[in-house]
Amino acid sequence: MSSTENIYLPKVVQLDRVVDEIHEVRTFVWHFEDPADQAAFKKFRPGQFAQVSIFGAGEFPASLPPSPTENEMFFTIRTVGGCTAALHRLQPGDRFAVRGPYGNGFPMDDYAGKNLVFVAGGIGLIPLRSCIVYALAHRERYERIQIYYGAKTPRELMYLPNLRAWEQAAGIECQLTVDRASDGWTGNVGVVGSLFKRPGVHVPVENTVAFVCGPPVMFRFVIRDLLDMGFREDQIMSTLERYMKCGVGKCGHCCIGVAYVCVDGPVFTYEQIKKLGEDI
Amino acid sequence: MRARVIGEADVLRLVDLLRQDRQVIAPFCGRGRDSYFDVVTDVNRDRIRLHVPNPLYPPKRYVLPHIERLMRMRRSAAGLWNFQPDYAETPLALFGVRSCDVAGVRHLDRFYLGREYVDAYYERRRRNLFVVNMVCTDPEVDIDDNCFCVCADTGPAARDAFDLQLMDLGGGEYLAVAGTAAGEDLFSAPFFRPATAAHVERRRAILTEVRGRFRSTTSWFAATVRYISRGDVLDKTWEEIGNRCLECGACTFVCPACTCFTVSDRRTGKEEYERVRMWDSCALKGFTRMAGGFNPRRAVHDRRNRRFFRKLAHYFIQRELSMACVGCGRCAAVCHGDVGMPSVVEMIRRATAIAAPPLDESSTVPSAKVTA
Numbered sequence: 001m002s003s004t005e006n007i008y009l010p011k012v013v014q015l016d017r018v019v020d021e022i023h024e025v026r027t028f029v030w031h032f033e034d035p036a037d038q039a040a041f042k043k044f045r046p047g048q049f050a051q052v053s054i055f056g057a058g059e060f061p062a063s064l065p066p067s068p069t070e071n072e073m074f075f076t077i078r079t080v081g082g083c084t085a086a087l088h089r090l091q092p093g094d095r096f097a098v099r100g101p102y103g104n105g106f107p108m109d110d111y112a113g114k115n116l117v118f119v120a121g122g123i124g125l126i127p128l129r130s131c132i133v134y135a136l137a138h139r140e141r142y143e144r145i146q147i148y149y150g151a152k153t154p155r156e157l158m159y160l161p162n163l164r165a166w167e168q169a170a171g172i173e174c175q176l177t178v179d180r181a182s183d184g185w186t187g188n189v190g191v192v193g194s195l196f197k198r199p200g201v202h203v204p205v206e207n208t209v210a211f212v213c214g215p216p217v218m219f220r221f222v223i224r225d226l227l228d229m230g231f232r233e234d235q236i237m238s239t240l241e242r243y244m245k246c247g248v249g250k251c252g253h254c255c256i257g258v259a260y261v262c263v264d265g266p267v268f269t270y271e272q273i274k275k276l277g278e279d280i
Numbered sequence: 281m282r283a284r285v286i287g288e289a290d291v292l293r294l295v296d297l298l299r300q301d302r303q304v305i306a307p308f309c310g311r312g313r314d315s316y317f318d319v320v321t322d323v324n325r326d327r328i329r330l331h332v333p334n335p336l337y338p339p340k341r342y343v344l345p346h347i348e349r350l351m352r353m354r355r356s357a358a359g360l361w362n363f364q365p366d367y368a369e370t371p372l373a374l375f376g377v378r379s380c381d382v383a384g385v386r387h388l389d390r391f392y393l394g395r396e397y398v399d400a401y402y403e404r405r406r407r408n409l410f411v412v413n414m415v416c417t418d419p420e421v422d423i424d425d426n427c428f429c430v431c432a433d434t435g436p437a438a439r440d441a442f443d444l445q446l447m448d449l450g451g452g453e454y455l456a457v458a459g460t461a462a463g464e465d466l467f468s469a470p471f472f473r474p475a476t477a478a479h480v481e482r483r484r485a486i487l488t489e490v491r492g493r494f495r496s497t498t499s500w501f502a503a504t505v506r507y508i509s510r511g512d513v514l515d516k517t518w519e520e521i522g523n524r525c526l527e528c529g530a531c532t533f534v535c536p537a538c539t540c541f542t543v544s545d546r547r548t549g550k551e552e553y554e555r556v557r558m559w560d561s562c563a564l565k566g567f568t569r570m571a572g573g574f575n576p577r578r579a580v581h582d583r584r585n586r587r588f589f590r591k592l593a594h595y596f597i598q599r600e601l602s603m604a605c606v607g608c609g610r611c612a613a614v615c616h617g618d619v620g621m622p623s624v625v626e627m628i629r630r631a632t633a634i635a636a637p638p639l640d641e642s643s644t645v646p647s648a649k650v651t652a
Contacts, residue, residue, distance in 0.1 A: 006400040008350055008555075012361045055353060055361070056553050058545045060571070081571030095361050097353075243570045245543045245557075248397040252540030252560070253568060255586070256576070258595040263396065278576040 007248050010053045010097035011037045013073075017092050021076060022156045025123060026088060027065075029074040032098070041098070044068055045105030046130035047239055047267045050075075051247045053097035057086035061244045061262070064101060065126045065159075067133035076126045076158070102247040103266045106131050106211070106237060108138075115144040115204045119222050121192050121214025122151055125158045127239045127266075128213050132166070139171060144204060147174040150192035150218070154178050154185045175201065192218055193225040205230045212238045212270075223270060233271035240266045240273070282458040284472035285479055291446070291454060293471050294412075295320060295328065295375060302371035302410060305342055307332045317342075320375070330376055330448065331418040334427070336610055338536040339377050340384055343405045344392075347558040350401065350543070355551035367401065373410040376446075378422070379435035380608035382413045384536025386441035390600045391539050410462060413442035417486055419493035424609070428622055431499040432607025436490050449482050499622040500629055501592065501603065507632040509594035513585075517631040521588075521624055522581025524617035529561030531611035531620060537591070537604040540567075562587050588624055 012033045019027040032038040041050075044064055052075065053059045060083040062075045079085045090096060108131065116135055120128050135142055147166055151157045157176065166174040175195045177188040188195060192214070196203055210231055212222050219238070226236055242254035242261045254261035257276035259268070268276070286294065298304050304320040306328040315335040320328060349366045356362060385406075392402035416422035416429075416436040429435030438445060443463035447455045455475060458464035466472070507513050532538045542560040545553050560567060562583055569575040577583050590596060591604040605621050612620030619627075 004398045004400045004403050006365050007397050008400070009363055009365060053353075053545075055355075055551075056545060056547055059543060059555075084571060097361070097363075241570065242576070243568050245541065245560075249395060250392065250397070250399055250539065251542065251557075252562065252590075253542070255590060257589075258593060 008099070008246065010051065010059070010099040011041075012095050013098050015090050015092055015094050015096065016072075018090075021158055022123075022151075025076060025078045025158070027074050027076045028087065028090070029072050030096070030098070031073060033095075038073070041073070041101060042068055044101035046108055046134045047105035047127060048101040048103045049127075049247070049262075049266060050098050050100030050102065051244075052083075052087065053099075054083050054086040054090070055096065057083045059245070060084065061102075061241070061247055063127040063130075063239070063241075065129040067130050067137060069134055069137035076123070076129075078123055100247065102262055104264065106239075106267050108134055111209050112141045113207075114142060115208040116142050116146070117203055117208055117210045118145075118147045118149075119192060119210060119212045119214075119226075120147075120149045121218035121222075122156065123158060124212075124214030124218070125149055128211050129159060129162065131211060133162075136166075136169070136172065143207065145172045146203065147172065148177075148192055148195045149174070150177040150179070150190075150195070150214075152179045154181070154183045173201075191221060193221050196225055196229070203229060205235075208235060210236045212236055233274065234269045236270035237267060238270060238273060240268060242266075282464055282467075283475040283480065284456045284467050285449075285475045286454050286456055286471055286473070288452040288454070290471040291330065292325060292328070293469070294456075294466070295325060297466065297469055298373040298375065298410065298412075302373050302408075304373045304375050305339065306375040307335055307377075309333075317374075328376065330414055330446070331421040332376070333421060333424065334378065334608060334610065334613075336534050336614060338384060338534060338608070338610065339374050339381050340388065340536050342372055342374060343385060343388060343402060343409060344539070344541075344559075347556055348401065350555045350557055352548070353545075353553045353555065354549075365400070367404045369404055369408060371408045371410070372405075373412060375412045376414040377411060378416055378608075379413060379438035380427075380429045380432070380606040381536050382411060382438040382441050383429075383432070383434035383602070383606040384608070385409075385411065387537045387600060387602050387604060387606065388539065389441070390602070394600070411442045411444075411459075413438045413445040413459075415445060415447040415487075417448050417490050419490065423490070423493060423495070424613075425495050426609030426612040426620070426622070427494060427607070428499040428609055429607035430491055430494050431501060431622075432603065432605055434606045437487055447483055447486070449479060449486065453479070455479055455483055499607065499625045501605075501625060503633065504625045504628045505592050505594060505597070505603070507628055508589055508592045512632050512635075513628050514631060514635055515581075517628055518581040518585045519579075520581075520631075521619050521627060522579060522584045524619045525563065525580050525584050526617050527563050527565065527580055527583075528616070529563045530614040532561035532563055532587070533559055534610035534614050536606055536608055536610075539604075562590075584619070584624075588621075588628075591621075592625075 013030045016029045052062045065076045079088050181189045244254045245251035247262045249260045249263035256278045306320050315332045352364045392399040442459040445457040540560045541557045543557045568577045
């Protein structure tokens with residue numbers, strides 16, 4: 001009798017190095033012990049996620065911030081609970097385990113020929129980083145690419161080297177803002193939506209896809225701003241996070257409305273999110 | 281036709297035949313109304329009951345155990361981590377399960393084996409499982425006030441998902457119908473006699489009689505499915521349902537069609553852990569609470585809304601080809617707040633019928649045009 005592949009079995013990975021991002025948030029660079037696993041995993045799409053096992057602590061879902069066009073695999077994780085704290089205690093060389101990739105991801109190929117507008121707040125940049133890097137790696141496929149990113153303070157800007165590079169790069173518009181200036185910040189001060197009103201900023205609405213990800217308050221206000229600009233609800237994309245145990249549509253924890261976030265999402269249009277009927 | 285007749289004494293012979301190459305689980309009676317499923321042994325085999333009050337703990341646990349080890353995770357002396365999945369491959373027969381529970385297994389089949397991911401643990405248990413369905417025919421013992429399989433369209437006689445179906449024809453005779461090739465193989469045993477047209481006619485007559493013996497409980501799903509699927513149910517109704525929920529989770533734990541589980545790791549030795557999964561319940565507050573404390577489902581009525589939406593929404597019925605309710609009545613029997621499925625269906629139907637907007641044009645039957 002043929003044996004079904006066990007979807008719950010993770011693969012062992014090795015932690016290569018740890019990068020401090022912001023307070024309580026670190027990036028963990030890792031690789032699969034088995035190169036064949038690495039090659040299979042790297043076929044993921046931007047916006048997908050993985051289940052991360054820390055021995056003795058448990059398993060949790062995590063966004064995949066790298067783009068499949070990059071070589072290194074990594075997670076960027078905030079310590080919020082027991083499992084993430086256990087991950088933060090790991091040292092380079094330590095092992096943990098990963099299975100995936102799961103979820104629908106962003107249909108980046110369908111967006112060819114469109115303008116891409118990325119709007120992120122705080123650690124909401126983590127899942128969108130994958131799309132941004134992917135889009136820049138295939139720059140010729142897309143029209144205008146804009147990035148609007150805000151954090152509470154300059155110290156809480158994620159992926160600072162990437163942000164600086166995007167600010168300098170030709171062919172993309174990258175605007176940053178902070179809620180409270182400090183540390184000699186000379187840029188914009190205000191919520192993310194305030195960037196749209198800056199002189200010289202023009203967000204195209206026609207033929208555009210907007211990616212929005214951030215804390216609930218930021219999400220609500222940005223959605224309102226985009227709708228006011230004339231965006232249709234199905235032009236606005238976001239990615240949801242939920243408590244998950246399996247990642248494959250079985251455990252039931254992430255079921256909202258007619259969707260299992262793990263298999264039907266985590267990427268949804270705002271039109272879909274509204275119908276799911278739960279808090280973001 | 282794949283039907284045979286056996287005598288009363290042959291029923292135990294059938295059990296023994298199954299026991300030759302598998303463990304057999306059958307219903308037994310305790311004191312009073314108490315009934316339960318247990319492993320058949322030489323000691324208890326004479327006490328197997330074919331007509332039995334519905335055991336509250338459903339036989340679901342033989343395909344989806346209450347607690348199940350998924351894998352062991354060990355670190356070898358060389359420092360390498362190794363995962364050892366823990367599969368149950370013991371051949372098992374569920375003997376004497378009622379039709380609602382057979383429908384429950386069928387629903388779990390579609391959920392765990394359907395769509396893009398197959399659950400390897402469920403799959404192995406299921407393919408080692410032989411199901412002997414017992415049709416509920418005794419209105420005094422088999423059927424109680426909470427039963428509503430006739431409304432869920434799952435009983436009193438299961439139509440599929442069994443290997444063998446037994447039905448008490450009275451007069452010490454049982455009709456055996458094979459549902460699979462494995463079930464038909466048993467007919468080579470000498471005690472199976474050919475069934476006659478008269479036996480089949482008695483089966484039909486008994487089923488007609490039994491359908492009329494279901495008592496007070498009815499569950500008119502059709503209207504409720506429509507109201508829930510269209511989002512017509514008022515918040516007030518969900519709040520009323522939520523107010524009566526004691527958040528004990530019993531309805532989910534006794535439900536043959538509930539599928540949710542949680543996963544937990546525990547230490548079993550130095551650098552050795554096991555990963556187990558156990559039933560979980562959407563009635564419990566922590567079910568959707570994320571690390572950091574954010575909980576997208578806040579109030580209890582929000583959680584009740586999700587449970588009944590998940591079970592009855594048209595979208596999921598299409599996906600799994602059946603409602604996630606088999607009409608066993610266990611939730612109604614265990615719920616202290618009286619918000620088991622039949623009550624909820626009735627509360628929704630009554631409250632929404634008054635408040636619901638008229639059907640939109642596309643869903644009404646076009647009436648003949650009256651011309652002057």
